[in-house]
Amino acid sequence: MTQAAPMEQPAADALAGEPFTDAEEAWFWFVRARTAQQEGARLAGGMSDTPRPCEPLDVMAVVDRLYRRRTLSHEHLRVLARYGQELARPDADVPRQRRAATLWREALDILAPALRAKGIVA
Numbered sequence: 001m002t003q004a005a006p007m008e009q010p011a012a013d014a015l016a017g018e019p020f021t022d023a024e025e026a027w028f029w030f031v032r033a034r035t036a037q038q039e040g041a042r043l044a045g046g047m048s049d050t051p052r053p054c055e056p057l058d059v060m061a062v063v064d065r066l067y068r069r070r071t072l073s074h075e076h077l078r079v080l081a082r083y084g085q086e087l088a089r090p091d092a093d094v095p096r097q098r099r100a101a102t103l104w105r106e107a108l109d110i111l112a113p114a115l116r117a118k119g120i121v122a
Helices: 012-016 023-038 056-068 074-086 095-117
Strands: none
Touching: 023 056, 023 074, 023 095, 056 074, 056 095, 074 095
16 A cells, blocks of 8 residues: 655745745835834734734844844944934945945845745745
8 A cells, every 4th residue: 555645745834924025025024013012013923904014023033143143333332223214224225324234234134034034034
């Protein structure tokens, strides 16, 4: 008697929500969620139109780990925070934002693989 091949099961993370398309989308979502929390909102899983595979603190934990390992610098965090609050990336074509645009891109390039490894980014 032959055995049927086991059915491949989706990863648990895939069942939990839709991953972000990139690190920038995840970052802006994190900033909006943290701002809402600081303004008194209570966030709970399953309340958004698009369920996500993480909580805002999961993104913060990845950022914190990368900072503690000195992979992300204080400058990276400063740029992520400033432009994250504005919900707009720095514009490399604006002379005063060129350095910030470079740091923004570097930070997101560092964040992307770590977020992907956690299933937060596709």
